[in-house]
Amino acid sequence: MDNRTYAVVDLETTGHSPLKGDRVIQIAIVFIENGAISRKYARFVNPGRDIPSFIQQLTSITDKEVASAPSFEQIAQEVSDLLQGTVFVAHNTDFDLSFLQSEFKRCKVPTWSGKKIDTVELSKILFPSSSSYRLQDLAEDLNIPLPTAHRADDDAEATAHLLLAALSKLHSLPEETLNLLHRRSFSLRSDISSLFYEALKSVRQDNKSVKLPLFRGIPYRDVKKTVESVALRTMFPIQEDEKIQLLEKGYPSFEYRKPQLEFMDTAWNALQSSTEVIAEVPTGIGKTVGYLLPAAIHSFQTGKPVVISTFTNHLVDKILEDEVQRIRDILDIDCTAAVLKGKEQYISLGKFEELLRITDESYDETFTIMQILVWLTETGTGDLNELNVSGGGQLFIDRIRKRNSKMSEDEKVADYHQKMMDACSKTNLVITNHSMLLSDSQREQRILHSYSGLIIDEAHQFIHTAVRSNEIVLSYMNWKYVIGQIGSDAEGQLLHKIIKLHNRFSNFGQQIVNQLAYSYDQFTSVFDKVAFLLSSHRPKTRGGQHGNRVVFALAEVRDEPIFARVAEKMSDYIESVQTIQTQLEVHKPKMSKKEEALLAEWEYWLRELKIKAGEWVEIFLDDSNENFTVWIEKDKRSLPGSLNIVKSPIDASVLIKEFTTRMNQEKIGIVWTSGTMTIKNNERFVAQQLGISDGVPIKSFAAPRQFYDKAAIFIVDDMPSIQHVSQNDYIEAVADAVVQTVIATGGRLFVLFTSQDMLRKTYELILDSELLSEYALIAQGVSSGSRLKLLKSFRQFDKSVLFGTNSFWEGVDVPGEALSAVIIVRLPFTSPDEMIFKARAEKLNAIGVNPFTDLALPEAILRFRQGFGRLIRSSEDRGFFIILDRRIETKSYGKSFLNALPSVPIKNVSLEHMVKSLEDCYNE
Template identity: 75%
Template sequence: MDNHTYAVVDLETTGHSPLKGDRIIQIAIVFIKNGSIIKKYSSFVNPLRDIPVFIQHLTSISDNEVHSAPTFEEIARDVSEMLQDTIFVAHNTDFDLSFLQSEFKRCQVQKWIGKQIDTVELSKILFPSSSSYRLQDLAEEFGIALPAAHRADDDAEATAHLLLIALSKLKTLPEETLNLLHRRSFSLRSDISTLIYDALKVVRKQAGKKEYQLFRGIPYRSPKLPEGKASTRCQYPKDDNDKVRLLKKGYELFEYRQSQLRFMDTVWSTLRNDSETIVEVPTGIGKTVSYLLPAAIHSVETGKPVVISTFTNHLVDKIMEDEVERIQNILDINCTATVMKGKEQYIALGKFEELLRITDESYDETFSIMQILVWLTETTTGDVSELNVSGGGQLFIDRIRKRTNHMATDEKMADYHQKMMQACQYSDLIITNHSMLLSDSFREQKVFDQISGLIIDEAHQFPQIAARFNETVLSYMNWKYVMGQLGSDAEGQLLHQIMKMHSKFSSYGNYVFKHMMNSYESFTLAFDEVAGKLASLHDKDSKKQLGNRIIFSLDDTNGDDKLFKKMVDSMNVYIEDIERISDQLQVHKPVMSDNEIAFMEEWAYWSRELKIKAGEWIEVFLEKEQDRFTVWIEKDKRSLPGSLHIVKSPIDPSTVIQEFVSVMKNENVGIVWTSGTMTINEDERFVAKQLGVEENTPLVVFGAPAHFYDKAGIFIVDDMPAIQQVSQHEYIEAVADAVVQTVIATGGRLFVLFTSQDMLRKTYELIVDSELLDDYALIAQGVSSGSRMKLLKSFRQFDKSVLFGTNSFWEGVDVPGEALSAVIIVRLPFTSPDEMVFKARASKLTEQGANPFTELALPEAILRFRQGFGRLIRSSEDRGFFIILDKRIETKSYGERFLKALPEVPIKKLSLEHMVNELENCYNE
């Protein structure tokens, strides 16, 4: 490994296509040998053409800088000679090497020949949990200096240091892991097999102590269980001075907030008295630490854990990473905490090992396996969400998620999910998500058993999770994928392998397969008949369409029950056939090879998946339960039938929540429901009613600290058109103009929040086409690739950025400090009246003689509106403006209720021009 000379190359160019006249404007090469940088080469290059403005902004390389530089023709031979007998390295060799080879050819210089290493590919394998594989992100993660990204000299040196870190890491991996990696490395796109083989030779000579466990030959790092709950006793602080003294230990810049101390007391009192309380806690008082501190003390005092539940796994991890250590420091005790998620979040080591034995792998599968092999030497949780895999790799991850608690003895010993459950027994705090909390209450073997308290954060989201908990979703593509796993008899496919095994071991002949192929054909024909019928319904009905999406109720398929039943009958015959084949092969399992057993288990796995789907089909199509559930079909007319989804969702999820609460109360567990938005004016128990919480349950509302919103302002733009009076295109043009002017006035760092994905996309595209914000990073949910957290990270990375968001960006997103200067509300966040669950709930309210608008639509919109405002000010030092473009805020009688729901912040109604002037004056101070 150390004997090779690596040439780490980076190019800056005028564009991506040398064949269309793009040229190199800077080249840098860093040479590495024996683990050290031995030489550097860097030169600007005159492209003999203008550098595009975008490239000048990206690279900070101007036409003046390259004017007196040599052309590539003048240096091509020197560069070629320098690269001879080296291993070519680049962060994306597909670009740098291909561009360079094309330029060598143009300059009539011999092409480079040799091995190549792509550090993107290498980094994905060796750092499988990194959130991003862009060079600047990896440089930040590993503390590599990168003064100016997109300058060839700085990028090449950063890539060289990244390579050195990767080479060092390879030598730390277990020999067994390297062997498993090496076996698959020949399928990679660059010559990483050379590096792995060199590392193997080094590791084989080392005789160190093994830090890893082995599961059927696969090294993994076993989770370290807590040694026991905190043994040191601690008392809840008696007065405010004691509370302040403790909090100062955790916060260097602690600010005294009376409401924070009273919230702590409320949590403490609820837990101690095994009672139930609803608490609204505003942004900025330190909510999380304020419930964790009394929770930790109560747990230590009772010897039983307190469970903390929040909305998403991301928030779960954030509490664990950011706050638990702080609590330990504040209380000066070894307070143990465990994150507990649903079993499907954890790897099934047995399933993973079984798939390793099946040698027929795609590139994505091979790559994901290599990432997982490295990750298993690092993870202490087994939580597969730690992995950053490609889209194709995600399908492989889904196959190795834990599905069952029925495991072989050796798998039980190694199982991460089991270890986490054991850890819960020895923990003072258990941190989980709402979905896991709800599902656990209906299990026979409970994880959250024998607890001393429960704190439900982001409690306003609990009804949504309870609805999802009882929701069933059928996806056409998912059905076809499962059917294809069992039904394709092409060479190398699972059915082909099973047929070969059946021929080898069974004496029943091919009759059973002929029967199965006939039943499979009947089954697929029945399925396709249903899919075709659903795909054709309402294709020309504009009332059912939202852009390209079409949504309609299952009730619109009147008379199709026979068709749904026919599908079930044909599916049951097919399932009987595949089970018959399984039974016939099962008796020969003792004499099968490992590979054959793996195919058997894979066949059994997909058989179980199909049976689960059969149950879901009956539940959705044949058990309608109209009084409790609503069922609808969604499709996109651009991709039929592939886009078909059928959803069955509960109308009122509070029943599920009430069952859950009654279990907790029977076990004498104190429950705190808390959130920043638990009330709305004129109906302060709106969320409490959605939760099904009893009317006499105390509800406590705390105010924000004094002067917390001093640097905030609310602007209502009063010369925007009314959307009901103009075309959608005219309205979008007005929104785009307002966004552009606001962005230029503030210098960016804006959220633009929509209620419609269609309007978001059209506004974004109009702004991009106008080129008026070409200097800004424009990030749009549903348009830009990546998850919500990835989009948010991109937003934070750029000083001049704008994020266009809908739905999930209205809440649960923290951007403290100057990273966010304004939030623009395009439309008041009413739920679409065509949204199917809303429609069903509204219909039920009408039947009861209630007004669906005032009882449901308006309160929900006000809650979301408050959440949108909550994105803006996260600390008393934050400055920002809440800008409302929807005229209904002043023209409709309910507009005042929206404004009253916000904190007392100065409100100005003014034209777009005057607002822009005010913003410019503010940001020019």
């Protein structure tokens, strides 16, 4: 029994630095004894100074509330006495404990001493799949009450419940997992090792350890077996009233939408007749269930799966989590679904176990290993994307990805990817992403085969995926990292250990080691010369420089003979690395488990080097393919570290045609669908980009007439023309328009840019002005976190503004009142200096086609439509689409943008009149 007293502490303060005069304004301590909350202490504290306005907004603690409270000097001894003999717990002990100790010292009372536990560190280990480790996010995930975040009393109590939840989770882990965790816990930054020890002791005494299958001593959660799908006489609802009856079972507040029922028929007919169709299904129709229902019924009738492909892994997971259960409710049948991603998304248990044998771990590696050990006891997929690890931890994750299909017998039994592949042949619906679908179609032995239909959702993104899937990116930093793994002979590094191993087992003496060192020096010397050449090169065209960012075509330096010399010296070096591998391989039976792991690690980095060598040849020495363009990107502030060389396809349709040809040979129905598949006056633009035959019909379904009743479009006609003022002047005007709009609407805005540079400058100008100090300002590329994390932050605050570029123009759902307006800063044309666009434009020019009207304009219109699609996600949504770029009314092509949008009232107004209209609307 753990008989210690835990003191869970939270402070609210005027700032982060007690040495600079910041003081406590509220303190709360929650005591935990014998596994339960026993007592609480909470006090307001008079800081003896004004509370900064942003702290008042964050904490809701005002100067008035603390005016009659004691100073910290008056309660310091009381607080010190309460904490003596306890284990100090906080959600980020680095802040709360250090601040408190500094205050104790200032007040000349005894500082605290003892063990400390940081619930951030503990939560990261025990809840490794949480999307965020902020207290309010963890509280939401674990159903812990947190009435008011950033109030010490509520935060301390929530942290106490978090600690109890963590301890409960800890005691539920298998004994073998606890043992592996405890062994590594001594290098953590807070005293969590004692918790692992107590849990391990308790589990051993009670003899109630959870039993999971073991892979070489590592417990893991087995994948639930999929029951094989069988053909059932489930009939597709032909009549409209039959469809409505079914949909009402899945949607308690079902809203009749005739286009949804028509789309269901279109999808059904394509699947049944094994034909191909393009379907444009805008927001508001119910696209996902519109194709999932006919797909599920078709699978039941044929006894074979239907494959659903969408753009990202996030959308894949969303379909599985949200929509498949709805289909089960509608059909009242256990419709099964399996998610399949590329094998590199899954953990290689063999590689993970190998790395556990190598004891020299950094803090990041140790921490990530502990997260993985806990995650393995709960994951049902083995998908590494489920883990939330640090940047340093990500390097470790990349080393345990499944890279090839060659496995030992015990690996085959435990391999997650293999089990997912097995499930795909037995399920009704296989849900995957475009990248996986494309790469699988190119394999000789395909994973996805013998299926009865294919639905490609977010089909317009298939173009982007085809480009990215065939793109090669050579990063200087990545190259240096790979080379460094086997090139450094410093004490404790892999090369140092391999040389010792070689000296122990090999009869070839020092000669091969000397050869390795010589070939390494030769290779890195010439590689560094290339890095210097590319770093110092100045582009021949003015468009290649944008501030510190420099971009130029490889053709400007391609004739340099040094590129071939790098390939030659790299080949020599790889041969030396391979020789050591070969010589040691024959002695493997005599090696210890740790020595085998070292050799396997050497082999892994040898394989990575060979991949890099192939990429080098493809980028610098292969002139055979005219459908590719190659360019160099760099940042003048960080050379050569920022060097990236990219080889990318010019025309995706060539690649996609190969895919569709193979798919058509399967004689299955194919449905290409998206909210943006057509453009007025150029209906087949997207289809042509996709390489789809002109014989494939396009069907467009309009949203219900009333769907956009609460939407309006504003064109701000007194904005400066971006072509006639400096960028700084335009940014000032944009910042002013954003500030006024935010204040009028109360926030909940997207501000969409086409340039990261302009986004950053606008964001910083607004931030510095402090005019929106009450609002949470979230900026893509500036605020930390992924797109999904930024979006979650945006949703959590009532007063929030999100500044986004490319990826926020589409694929983002913020329904209801969470989004009130979208501001379009510039019409979303691709920059003419963007390298792929430039290469495509040159090709069109060569055949007498106008790149602007036939490429730039239709692409921009599509993106514009997608930006509008962020705003209205249901018929109850109210929102405003605000356009700041005056080209929409001054240029002849402006009407093409407006004609592409649904029939929504358009108002040309000054900024002042628009703000007044918004204020009137929100004051109603």
